[in-house]
Ligand SMILES: Nc1ncnc2c1ncn2[C@@H]1O[C@H](COP(=O)(O)OP(=O)(O)OP(=O)(O)O)[C@@H](O)[C@H]1O
């Protein structure tokens with residue numbers, strides 16, 4: 001298998017820039033999740049990589065060979081890329097085995113064995129003779145994955161392959177897809193809207209917005225040290241508080257906090273506006289609800305419980321600060337739900353500081 005390199009890829013559609021200089025590197029054998037809001041350009045990027053669309057500029061290389069670049073474009077069928085679309089991708093008049101074998105050529109040697117191997121890999125051996133219309137949505141997506149993998153592609157592209165499925169089936173199939181891709185040693189790009197899916201399934205997550213990659217990092221790094229407030233809000237629940245940074249400490253209505261010591265955000269510190277009589281740099285901090293710890297009333301910073309949402313494994317609690325009623329916080333709590341009313345809060349661990357623009 002092979003690593004994927006995308007360099008400065010730009011696409012205009014109907015005169016509107018849709019991709020504005022996309023850079024991406026997916027190491028050989030790893031799974032990258034491409035996460036971003038509707039319309040940000042995810043499918044367009046996959047179409048460029050697959051060869052359905054030529055970019056206006058930029059380079060795409062697979063295993064060190066240019067697919068698109070200065071020397072022109074390699075045709076789709078020579079790219080060795082497998083594609084798993086959203087849904088409805090199977091040939092309705094072919095049974096499961098014939099769908100999986102479609103890309104192998106009718107008379108190719110070893111075809112039967114290869115189809116049997118893939119049927120096993122995706123757990124569909126008992127269904128080899130079924131027609132697509134006789135399968136559940138999850139079974140159909142397993143067959144679509146097997147079909148994409150059958151010719152032994154260098155790269156697999158999956159465009160929201162679980163979006164038509166209900167939550168339970170999604171989680172199950174997600175795990176199967178990860179296992180199957182790893183077993184096949186495939187390099188893969190998986191498009192998703194779902195941040196929990198992206199963080200849980202992939203080695204790398206790229207957050208895309210407005211035709212650009214805003215950040216690409218390992219899931220833990222992305223969650224803990226997002227480059228800005230927008231990315232933070234896109235990968236999980238974020239608490240955003242007005243803050244001031246002065247000589248390495250950040251102060252909010254919840255006290256003083258250590259700052260995450262890395263990332264492009266830190267390079268901008270010191271160049272933001274210098275604010276008010278207190279001095280220092282004004283901006284915002286971003287932290288996660290699990291960093292907001294609840295204390296008995298009378299300890300920590302006084303707050304008031306407004307609402308809570310119980311999710312089974314944990315709960316989210318919405319709070320308002322007594323000294324600053326405009327400031328709302330979310331806390332994640334795993335014990336008993338606090339009753340609405342007075343409580344104390346404390347922030348644990350480092351926060352992300354973003355200086356105010358301008
Ligand atoms: N053929 C086209 N002509 C003009 N604009 C297009 C065309 N195809 C897509 N677009 C625009 O390009 C932008 C990106 O579309 P794209 O399909 O890549 O988004 P996406 O991130 O895959 O969204 P979704 O999550 O909804 O699938 C959108 O604003 C869309 O309206």
Ligand SMILES: [Mg+2]
Pocket residue numbers: 042043044
């Ligand atoms: Mg799309």
